[in-house]
Amino acid sequence: MPGGSIVPTLGDFDLETALRKQLDGKLRCTAGDECRIYLADEHYWLTPLKDVVDHIVRSKIYDINYRDEVMDCDDFATLLEARFIESQWINQKRQLPHAFGVVWGIAPGGGHAINIMLNSDGAVRFVEPQLPADADGAIMTVDTCDLSDIWMIRI
Numbered sequence: 001m002p003g004g005s006i007v008p009t010l011g012d013f014d015l016e017t018a019l020r021k022q023l024d025g026k027l028r029c030t031a032g033d034e035c036r037i038y039l040a041d042e043h044y045w046l047t048p049l050k051d052v053v054d055h056i057v058r059s060k061i062y063d064i065n066y067r068d069e070v071m072d073c074d075d076f077a078t079l080l081e082a083r084f085i086e087s088q089w090i091n092q093k094r095q096l097p098h099a100f101g102v103v104w105g106i107a108p109g110g111g112h113a114i115n116i117m118l119n120s121d122g123a124v125r126f127v128e129p130q131l132p133a134d135a136d137g138a139i140m141t142v143d144t145c146d147l148s149d150i151w152m153i154r155i
Contacts, residue, residue, distance in 0.1 A: 041096070052117060077102040084098045
């Protein structure tokens, strides 16, 4: 890294703790039904928000045509997550996966899947992969995201 700057990283336990703490009011935690958080790796890289926006612009996932049950919300979210996974191989100096994944919950129109991330500033944010990165509602904070009753997160 230029100038010897430190790359922000986080272990899986701390990542899950941060997600549960920041998403406290949005997680489905009724009796016997708790939000499942699946973390595939032990350590994660916390991507700066600017880098996330740049990567979304380059990915152009939002240009793909929506097709009900074929290329719908979970497919858009999974495809954008895959683009972030691919980018790990571009930057050989960074050997950790992005703290970026897919989240399932309830939006005003019903069940919905979008992307979720923990950025280098420590904030959880959401990405609507069907929108360009600069569109209103494309990148949301916990407070501005209308997703509720989150039942699963996969990073």
